[in-house]
Structure formats: C-alpha cells, structure tokens
Amino acid sequence: MFGRINNSLYQKRRAGDDVIDLGMGNPSDPPDPIVIQKLQDAAADPGNHGYSKSNGIANLRREVAGKYHRKYGVRLDPETEIISCLGSKEGFSHMCLALMGPGDTAMIPSPYFPVHMYGVILASGNVVALDVADPNKFLRNVAYTCENLMPTPKVLIVNYPHNPSSAVIEPDFFVEVVRLAKRYGFMVIHDFAYADVAFDGYMPPSFLTAPGAKDVGVEFTTMSKGYNMAGWRVGFCAGNADMIRGLGTIKGYYDYGMFQAIQIAAIIALRETEANVEKQSQIYQGRRDVLVGGLRRLGWAVEPPKAGMFVWAKVPEPWSSSMSTMDFAMKLLEEGNVAVSPGSGFGAAGEGYLRMSLVENEHRLRQAVRQIAKCLG
Template sequence: MTDEFHRIRRLPPYVFAEVNKAKAAARGRGEDIIDLGMGNPDSPTPPHIVRKLVETVADPRSHRYSVSRGIPGLRKALAGYYDRRFQVKLDPETEVIATLGSKEGLANLAAAITSPGDTILVPNPSYPIHQFGFIIAGASVRSIPATPDDDMLRALERAVRHSVPKPTALIVNFPSNPTAYVATMDFYREIVAFARREGLWILSDLAYAEIYFGDTPPPSLLAVPGAKDVAVEFTSMSKTYSMAGWRMGFAAGNPRLITALTRIKSYLDYGAFTPIQVASVAALNGSQDCVTEVRALYKERRDVLIRGLHAAGWDVPSPEGSMFAWAPIPEPFAGMGSVAFSKLLLDKAGVAVAPGLGFGEYGEGFVRIGLVENTQRLRQATRAIRTFFASEGLRVPALPAKPEVAS
C-alpha cells in the first residue's frame, strides 16, 4: 500500500501554504497584516444583482435542482454579452455552457478530453489549474513561455516537432494571472492558425476580460475567424461583477468541446443554485455602469500601488490588465527565492504577497501583488515596504519635500 493515492502523488506540496501559515500566525499575535496575496475581490456585489438573488430565493420553486448546463436565459445572456462586447455570434444551445466558476469548467473539460499520457502545452508561469487540471486528468504538461509574442510562437513550433506524443491542447490566458500580460488580436490570429494547422485544441481563459486599464479592451480569441473550429473560451462573473464567492462562470465556443463538457458535468452536478443563475442574467443584461466603476477602482489602486513601490525603490511594471502586479524580487533579495522573500516581506513589513513559484518554476524570482485593498491600505503597505527596504540598506528615492504653507 502506497502512502498516497496516484493522482495525489502528482500534485506537489502547496507552495502558498508556508506563507499562509506565517500570515495566520502573525494575525494570531494581533499583528495588522495587509493581505495582497489572494485574488479575492473586496468590493461588494452590485446591489441590483443582490436584489435579484433575494427576489428569486423567495420563490420556493427556485429551491429545486437546477440545470447542469445553465438555465436557457443565462446561456442566452452570455451569448448576448459576446455579441455586444466581441461581435462574436454564439448559439446558446450548442456553443455555451454555464460552469461553477471558470476553474471548475477548466478542470472538468480537462477530464473530458484527456487520455493518460497526452501532452498539453501550458504557459509557465500560469494560474495553477491551467496545468494541474490536466495533470489530475493524467496528462503530461510541457511548459511554454507565458509572453504573448514570438517567444511563445517559436516554443509552440518546437513543442509540436519534439513532443512525443504530439500535443493535443494548448492553454492561453490573457489578461494573464499572474503576469498581467495582455494579448493582441494579431497574436490570437497566429495562435488560431497554428492550432488549425497542427490539429490542436485551444482553451482560452478570459476571466479578466473587463479588468483593463488602457483604451483598447482585451479581445476574445473567439473573434478570430475559424477560432470556433478549434477553441473554447472560459469567462467568469467573479472579477467583473465582484461575484467571486457566487461561483458562476461559462465556457463558450467549439460545439464538440461544449458537448464533452456538458456530458461530464451531467454526471457531476446539477448546476449552480437557480437564484444565482437568475441574478447572473440580471448582471449580464442590466446596466454595465458597475463594471465601469470596478475597472476604475482597480486602475486607481494600480496607480497608487505602482507609484508607492517605485518610491520605495522597487521597480515594478505597471500592469495593463488583471487585478495583479507581477513584481520582480529586488536585486538584494533575489537570491533568497520567492517563498523566502514573501515570508520576509510579511515579517518585516506586514504585507502578504503570493510567491511566484506557486505559479510554476518560471515564476521564481517574482511575487504577485493583488489590488485587493483600498488605496489607504495600499499606501500603508508601500510605506511599510519602503521602511523595510531602507532598514536593509536598499537605496530608496528621496521623498518629495512637502510644500511650505504660507502663514
């Protein structure tokens, strides 16, 4: 008898566990910890969505089993969103399915389409479910660069030539968690052409489609002509509408993949609670002012965080999308690794971040910082980091002098 079951043996120890344990211990001692480690939205769900949930819950008929693939109105609402936002036409009956968050959908589709020993191409670093959903399903993962550029395209060509067996699927995620990279339509055209030529499935994670800070909204891979022949795309209500705990997501695109996911889910669940689905319809079909407000909120937080970190002597790129900054560990601390640096930052500055190693081996040397606290707390965090860096002898820029006030 082995110590662990086969699928559990393929999962490494949870990298975030050490930092989470240290964070809990510090809070147990009464310390004020500013937690920027989790991608957990702190804003309340917009009131009109909550009202629709409460209204629907009051109807006893809504307490029964729901529909695993999503109620018809919800699938139509998602198709309407794609039409308005991306000019992509979807058939709600054959090209859309509701999921219990995008994470569940990704994992169950991996189970549906994977045979033991299949090779899957996954960016590294990436959100853990992108690789471990397939590893749990019995696949082998080949890492490719996470940047949406020629480096990834060249790596894809090498992977197809040199992988045995030939890869069957490719994961893409833009705006990316954790790196915050954003892809262009030109890049998506290259990816789709490659997949069509080589007979690959594409699973696109578009959970951060509405959290962007430039003038051009992130595109959908499904907007590329012919993409639905090879691709399915996952979206989520979690970040767009501050509905993370509601667990409402979608998959849309290739009918064969949607059918496979539908069949798997029919054995595993009865769908999200009906009132959650009805409230999600209200979110997608109602006023989108709340989405604009959430986007502006994260942009303000991004600017405060990046300015504060630069003032602390930490040169962190300003993200174009997502709710994260992907921060290279400052040179004096780079040799200690992301887990040790995260614990040191927690101990010395009272700020929790996510070690980059938790997102793959090529995440080492970075930490992920979430925009999940208000601007006052973010300023507090960057001041504490500045004080810590200065105490370690790290050169930090001089703070601008306060203007004199005339008497």
Template sequence: METQKGQRLIQPADRMNGLPTQFFAKLVAKANAQTAKGRDVINLGQGNPDQPTPPHIVAKLQEAAANPLYHKYPPFSGYPFLKEAVAKRYKEDYNVDIDPSSEVAILFGGKTGLVEISQCLLNPGDVCLVPDPGYPDYWSGVALAGAEMSFMPLTETNRYLPDYDAISPEIAMRAKLMFMNYPNNPTGAVADAQFYAKTVNYAMKHSIAVASDFAYGAIGFDGNKPVSFLQTPGAKEVGVEFYTLSKTYNMAGWRVGFAIGNAQIVKLINLIQDHYYCSLFGGIQEAAALALTGPQQCVADLKAVYESRREALFGALDKIGWKASRPGGSFFCWLPVPPGYTSETFADILLQEADVVVAPGVGFGMHGEGFVRLGLLTGEARLQEAVQRIGKLNLF
C-alpha cells in the same frame, strides 16, 4: 490497533497522490499564523475581490430565491435564459455570435471548467501545453486526467506570450490541449488579435484544442479593452473560452462561470457535469442573467477603481525604488525581487518583517522565479502603506 487497521483500510486512489500541492493553501497558512499573533497583516497575495456584488444583482437573487420554481432541481445543463444572456453579452462586448443552445456550458465557477476540460479531452500519455508562469489549477485537471504537462515559458522579453516556434515537433505532435490566459494571471500581460491569430493557426496545424481563460476579460487599462480569443476567425473550430462572473461583477462566492465556443467541447463539458452536478440554484442563475444583461456601469466603475489603485501602488513603488512594469490588465502586478533573494525568501521577509503578504512567483511555475505577485485588492491608502512598510526594509 484500531487506528492502524483504519489506516490499512482507507487507501487513497493513485490519482489523489498525483495531485499537485495547493501552493496557496501554504500561503494562507503563513498569513493566518501572523494574524493570529495579533499582527496587522496586509494581504496582497490572494486573488479574492474585495468589493461587494452590485446591489441590483443582490436584489435580484433575494427576489428570485422566493420563486418556488427554483426550489426544485434545475435543468441539468442550466436554464436557457442564462445561456441567452451569455450570448447577448458576447455579442455586445465582442461582436461574437454564440448559439446559446449548443455553444454555452454553465459552470460552477470558471475554475471547475478549467479542471474539467482536461478530463474531457486528455488520456494518460497525452500532453497538455501549459503557460509558465500560469494559474496552478490548470495543473490539477491535467493530473486528474493522468496526462503530462509541457510548459510554455512566458518571459518579459516576449511580452509574456508563449513562443510557439520554441515548442518541439515531438511535443506538438503529442499535445491535445493548450491553456492560455489573457489578461494574464499572474503577470498582468495582455494579448492582441495578432497573437490569437497565431494561436488558432498553430492549434489547427497540430490538432490541439485551445482553452482560453478569460477570467479577467473585463479588466483592461490605459483605455485598452482586452481582446477575446473568440473574436479570432476560426477560434470556435479549435477551442473554448472560459468566462466567470467572479471578477467582472465581484461575484466570486456565487460560483458562476461559462465555457463558450466549440460545440463539441461544450457538449463534453455538459456530459461530464451531468455526472457531477445538477446545475446551479435557479435564483443564482436569474441573478447572473441580470448581471450580464442589465446596466454595465458597475463594470466600468470597477475597472476605474483598479486602474486608480494601480497608479497609487506604482507611485509608491517609484518612491522606494522598486522598478517594475505596470500591468496592462487583470488586478495583479508582477514585480521583480531584489538581488540575493528567491521569490519565496523575499515573500517570507515581507511577511515576517513588514506584515505584508505577496505571492511568490515560483508558485506559478519555475519561470515565475525572481518575481512576486501583488493584488490590487485593497484600498489605495492600504496599498501605499504596504509599500511604505516594504520601503523601510531598505531592500531596493
């Protein structure tokens, strides 16, 4: 009786029922079930960096944690020294001038900002342009805002870039926000300056705000440095870029990210965060500032590790006949499934029969069907072993 009464009393808000399913929670559950059986599972399905944070950054946090100043509430929008560090990094890396006082918002990780921007800019009935395949948490923010999504197909024939000419005039008129992400998760594709110029022109023409997810901005291969959206003339007039320390400095658990660019959007993000948070622990902010302004050899070394792993993986893939294009950036590889399988049935086969976890492409959108995503987030020998296990299934 009490249970039934409790169920009647606690009724979730409609917005909770409208949230998309957390696809990766299901993926993790499947992997954990195999591990619980004592199986030696090689998990290539998640995007969790496997290397430790560089020692000089850790040492700075250890030192800063003892500072009594940081034991008090920090400024609501963060310490100015961290915003200045962000501006310095963007100037040095991309020759982009950033006003730290008005064009930087400090985030509890990049994901937080990617959800918040929809809540800042979208009303019920508004349309958000979303890449397909794309990072599923874009969908979460749109759902919380009560807005609608219109998916932009990313296809191999178009280098996994959206085709703005294919967007209907009706959708373009209703759209208020657009997400894009290069280097891309899940495809590993990269974008060039010409694409960003088209994006700015399209956004200006249709009064659409742009959210550039630059989480993998430090990871480019074959001697190519990924381009920042903010390097494009007019970019700051139409949007912001989201940057995170998670991938660049192996600081995923530290939860430090930034929204950079359009001052009006930055102000809105700071406003909504005033109602959610009281900024990051000051010691973490000081360590993050050192990461951005200190020696950057650790970033170059990390990129070299991922590139070496990429070559080891694709060398092994060639031996079993699994043909795919090498990613131009990020630490993800986008591989086609063999004939006769969906992305989910193929991923299930690999888990059950080879103890290898990959992410089914359909989890990133309907245009992800036919592919799986692998992460370069374990050592070369382990990557090669995973491919050898898959090869024994004779699927290629």
C-alpha cells in the same frame, strides 16, 4: 507554498496583527445592490430550490450570448456553444477531464496559474510549459513543440490577460493560434478570467473573435472579477460545440448545476450592470497606479499592467541575490505585515518575482508600501 503563506497570515491575524493581504485575487468590493436584491427575491421563491440543469438555465446562456455579440461581435448559439460552470476554475478542470487522458499532452503558459498545470495532471495528462514573456516567441515555441513532440500535443492552454504576470496580447495573436491549431490538430482552451479588468483604454481581445476559432477551441469567462461575484461561483465556457458537449457530459456526472437563484441574479448583472463593470476597472486602475508608484519610489523595477488584478514585481536587490522568493515573501509577511504571493508558486519561471493583488483600497495600498519600506529598511 501558498498554504504556508496563508497559514502564517491566519495565525498573525488571530494574534491581532493587522496584515494587509495582497496575496489572493479575492475581490473586496460588493456586487451591485440590484444584483443582491435579485438574489434575495429569487431565493424567496420556492420554485428555485430544486436541482438545476448542469449546463445552466436557458435565459442565462442567452444573456451570455448577448454580451459576446454586443462586446465582441461574436455570435454564439446558447443551446450548443455555451455552458454555465461553477466558476471558470471548475469548468476548466472538468474540460481537461473531458479532453485528456494518459499519454496526452497539453502546452500551458509559464509561469502558470496552478489549475492550468494541475487540471491537466489530474486528468492524467502531460504538460509542456512555454514562456509567455514574448507572445511571438510563445507562438514559435508552440510550433516547435508540435513539430518535435510525438505524439503531437492535444491541447494548447492560453491565458490573457495572463495570471500571474499580467502579460497581454493583441487580436492577431489569436489569428495565429487558430492557424497553428488547424495545422497541427490541437484544441485550444483560452482562460479569459480577466476579460472585464483592463486599463488605459486597452481592451482584452476574445479568442472567439479570431476567424475559425470556434472550429478549434473554447473560452472560459467568469463573473468573479468585474462583477465582484467571486464567492457566487458563476462562470461560462463558450465556443466549439463538441468541446462544450464533452464538458457537459463530465459535469452531468459531477454536479447538478448552479443554485437557480444565483443564475437569475447573474442574468440581471449581465443585463443591467455593465456600466459598473467599467467603473470597477477604473477603481483597479487607481489602485494599480498607487501600488506601482509606491514601489517605484522604493526603487523597485515594476511595470504598470494593462489589465488584470495584479502587479507582477521583480524582487529588488540585494534580496533577490541573497534569498529565495519564498523567503522574501515570508520576510514581508513576518516583519512587514504584508502578504504577497511568491512568484515561485507559479512555477520555476516565477522565481524572482512577487504577485501583488489590487483588492485592497488605495489607502491600504499606501499603507502596505510604507510597511514594505520599513521592513526593508
């Protein structure tokens, strides 16, 4: 589905069309110049070009531990409770391989980011998808699934701020997750990819702040979003030492770690550019306001997200009744030169919605709204 959108986008751009891409959440802003300079300096050092440790160099893991303590008050042992990944997506997929096998079941959020589904499937596991629209209902469904499925689920995957819907939760949600995990014996994986992108004073809570969280689970974070380092592939997993050890074993078979110059530059990013991360959130908030305001003026029912890089918009009438979400997305692309992600690409629960990314600047977002208006007449 996304392949069809991307192929059409590529063909139109190749033909000279100016397509505004609101599909993939691929940051368009650069990292801080001091981070780029550090990468250049480190790459010039011949000592940084050999194989690195698959779990990441010690100083980088210490810096991650420092951020967790400063921002969340969470203490982590960088030797046993943190591991570096080639982006959080790689780490998540390999964690599934470490934890799951034939006959094992994972509970995942619905609609779902594709790797949350297919990471489990590629590990030969089964999936039960639970609606994220209402956090309390989600938790009740977790308990119901554990009470009624035999054998009981092995893993719960949670993802807040949620991709694609931008749903958010408060800290007490994770307190209940830990309680349920201890009661029913499942492990928890929290995908915290949008930890650094939040608006209107909202602060996304870390799963690891919940009492007992490290007893039952781990959390994945990334430098792709707030630090604008998506192509660098820098992610981390933190939490339960046994789960971290399992991930490290799998990674030891699959990779030799991250290019060391990138790790050294990532240390500088974590240590010296936190203020820029906050500024980047403000930039995304401005873009959110432009896109949400523009769509509302067109009569779309859309709520401003509190966090994340996306607007989750309901397809308006009469198109929602007359065509599929995929067909509507193709209409916007073919007739309006605006690429979006059809909600159905995130599972059946996404049908009737579009995911629009906030990676374009405000001028381009206003242009996108004008082109959508013209396309829909």
